[in-house]
Amino acid sequence: MTGTLLSIQGLTKAYPGVVANDTVSFDIQEGEVHALLGENGAGKSTLVKMIYGLVKPDTGRMVWKGQEFAPPEPRAARASGVAMVFQHFSLFDALNVAENVALGMENPPQMRDLASRIREVSENYGLPLDPYRTVGDLSAGERQRVEIIRCLLQDPKLLIMDEPTSVLTPQEVDILFKTLRKLQSEGTAILYISHKLEEIRALCDHATILRLGKNVGTCTPAETTARDMAEMMVGDTLQTPTRTAAEGGEVILDVSGLSLMPSNPFGTPLKNIHFTVRAGEILGLGGVAGNGQDELLAALSGEALTPSDAVKVKGNAIGHLGPNQRRDIGVLAAPEERLGHAAAPNMSLVENALLTGAARKNLTSNGFVNWKDTTSFAEDIIKAFDVRTPGSDRAARSLSGGNLQKFVIGREVMQNPEVLVVNQPTWGVDAAAAASIRQSLLDLAAKGAAIICISQDLDELMEISDRFGALNEGRLSAIRPAAGLTIDEIGLMMGGAHDMEVSHA
């Protein structure tokens, strides 16, 4: 089991305006866990889509066990023994587990046989699943199990995992790693994509590092320091935020007994949430995606209304107020999804500045929009937050993720909020932009604002929060000072492993 399973030779794929992969070459050995490391936007996803047959390379070739390998579609890739666990987009909420699994197989057996095989394989690998449950009702960790089981039923030679741990609690990560090691011991090669260095050091035999679409080096993770890998990945030295911890000021935001039914059928209900945030303080809220983050942001931004005294600002009940009324009193928010929620994709940056700035920046009088003031507000944001764009008349969707995120955060910060709620402020953003966004949050807190940062990036939360809490199935854990928390403690706050005992696996 030492032969080369897949050899990637000079793959190049260009999209308009960006070269996603530029002559990337590396080999994956049989039975090894090979890491593909890189920042968001480094070209990892494009590369694995080429291996899986979803995208065709412009130039370059692949060799699979000595044979030329150019899958025209995923079906062909699966037939050769490639299986993939996606980061997003590959489950069907309204269908049950067995149907979801069947859709990923070439020749699925009868449903009843399939169901019993799902039970069997899932128990075998320590990932219990009920084949007849509707996928929309499952937790993020369980959903990933569905994907993994779907792959395992096909006896893959190469299992591709795209950012598998971003949706898991630390305990669930342990279970996943046990499963992957078991697979490796059975001779399955794993291509493991991540930007989390510690995971890669713990799990992988070899690592290939991508930066801006190029292979910038390979290493043996166990023998390389995290710092060296990070430098290869990022390319230049980072500016780390400087925290000037403020003494606890007065309580600005007081949430008590907040419960909320979600607006869509697959949302998470919020259950009796209590917390307070003081002036100058950053409260970090961790938790696996889909545990009530979107709903909490909606309840605080005013998109979802609650009983009025569930949310209080400086002692005034505001639960019944809509988004603009809350903006009037200084409660601002920046949702996770940039395109379509925080900003309208086809509208210009000026129009997007009006979207949340109208109330607080006095951009309208008698309902008539003052476009001149709005334009200068947009341009102030662009300047102050170093948003790279040819002009404020550009559509939001023409900006890169990092630049748009800087605009979205900047738009709220520039309005001098008393309370700012951000969800995933640096998701999918390059390291330099992420650092500057975090710094702007810290600066805002230093000026006395109360900030709530909801994020799935624990490193980020540890870096900027004063206190930390975690959401789990719509409930909020006790809030604890961030300094001195261990990963195990955080994991338990996030709810540990869902529906199963860690030791059992």
Added chain:
Amino acid sequence: MIVLEKRPQPSRAWSLMTPVVAVVITMIAGGLLFAALGKNPAEAIGTIFWEPLFGEYAFFYRPQLLVKGAPLVLIAIGLSLGFRAGIWNIGAEGQYIVGAICGAGAGLAFYPMESVFIFPLMVLAGALGGWCWAMIPALLKVKFGTNEILVSLMLVYVAEQLLASVSLGLLKNPQGFGFPGSRNLQSYESAFNAELIEGSGMHWGVVAAFIAVILSYVLLNKHILGFNIRLTGEAPRAARFGGVNPTRLILFCLGMSGMLAGLAGMFEASGPAGQISIDFNVGYGFTAIIVAFLGRLHPVGILLAGLLMALTYIGGEIAQSNLGLPAAAIQVFQGMLLFFLLALDLLTNFRIRFAAKGAA
């Protein structure tokens, strides 16, 4: 192989060009259709597009352009507000009918009294009638989440039955020798929506259409409500985040389009048509949908599109009497126009690239 590439931002040039290109392609395709019907295509196209404007009897047809264009523009302006916000009122035909019934009914209630207050009262009644009819789908959508497309359309059929009922009953002309229709409002001075300038075709409905164009332009470009309408259509979630109240927006857009359609119906019944009759409605409410899209949901575009569509109506009638071109051919022609427009719209947001298949 043809590849579609999403443009980083919508192309303004193509957004202006597509309606023009669509009209040209429709003329070509329409020509082929007319040829297939055994007519000389050049002559048919010429009759439709040239004759009403510059032909021998243009002095007669030009005013008609305003008469036919006004209801189309009036209705389409209303529809465009909703369409921009993703609210699909396709029952304007019904609101047009109900507006006409209410408007004419308000006038006839006072017959034969003469007063300067009667016509304004009819205008109010017409607007109110259309508004009420559109409030049915609006309230059902707001209260129960019912699909406004289906409800507003079902109400067209209901309104048609209502029209038949009043033509034969409530509003029937007592001196009409049993014909199904109301008194002729053209001979009832206080209720007659007469031409403002003799021979110009300009009646109050035309004035209302121009005012609607201007107000809707101001609303969409200068006012926060117009911004909210556009925002809701572009990104409903962002609109919610921006503090837009979807309920109020639905009520406003549907109510507004119903009101304008009702007004159009009222002006038509009290002016050019002159009466309520069983075959009063001729499909303006549906053609206005084409007008709204052809005008790219932009007030000025709608004005131009309304006039163009009026031209095809008038030219079509001329072609019908001169060349024997079937009326249905014009309907097909209008339908094709919408098809080509929708297909070409692609170019606004996408670039088409021709690539060799399987470049390795």
Added chain:
Amino acid sequence: MDLSAINPVLLIASLMVAATPLLLAAIGELVVEKSGVLNLGVEGMMIVGAIAGFAVSVETGSPLLGLIAAMIGGALLSCLFAFLTQFALANQVASGLALTLFGLGLSALMGQGYVGVKPPAMATLDIPVISDLPVIGPIFFSHDPVLYFGVFLTAAVWYALKFTRIGLVLRATGENHDAAHALGYHVIRVRVIAILFGGACAGLGGAYISLIRVPQWTEGMTAGIGWIALALVVFASWKPWRVLLGAYLFGGINVLQLNLQAAGVAIPVEYLAMSPYVITIVVLVIMSRDKTSAPGSLGRIFHASS
């Protein structure tokens, strides 16, 4: 007025006839919507099917050829919709409306020479012995073959959606087209096929009106049945057997109001004639509380950008 003139057996038999065009169009649309596409052009495809079927059966003298032509006609028109929405990525609501407006015009043009013509009659399947049974015979066993085909089609669609691979892929495509694409299914291909199927069903439904139910050709003779079919799919929560139930319910209302008109009930004719539309609205209101069963990607535009 004389309500005793209404014969319940004939009423039930004729409601099945009245329901069939609705059933055919709605089953087709159900498949289209299950694939994630909202085609509002049902009315247009029905009316084109009605005239295509009518013209061909008059010219050839064969009702069967007429029915086939109607299916082809409906499918051809739906090709336009498929092109607009799947390749030109046009808005589905606008494209569906365009299809209806275009179809109404086209059918009027095609039907010019056929007003007042009588089509060849379609034979009923009088099954020996059982069709002579009292009550049951006329209700269940003496109809035209298309009526039975409608019921068969409902069963077939139900079976295909629930138990077959094709049905599973179709549902998956409608549920989440990005995921289906990521797994390597051809979203656009699946949808185009569904749209063509819907077109053929609507065409057949239209021809049933012009060849069997009425039977003659008049402009705009579908009179909103295509739109009611769309409402029926919502009513049925995207479930085939409930489409059948709903179609019979609407057919029943329609036949009943026609019977009441004939019987000379004191209610004015116009109010009876508007009742099916009013009842459709009422039903829509009742059913629209339950949104969860709608396909997840319904009406959304799919473009594989990477």
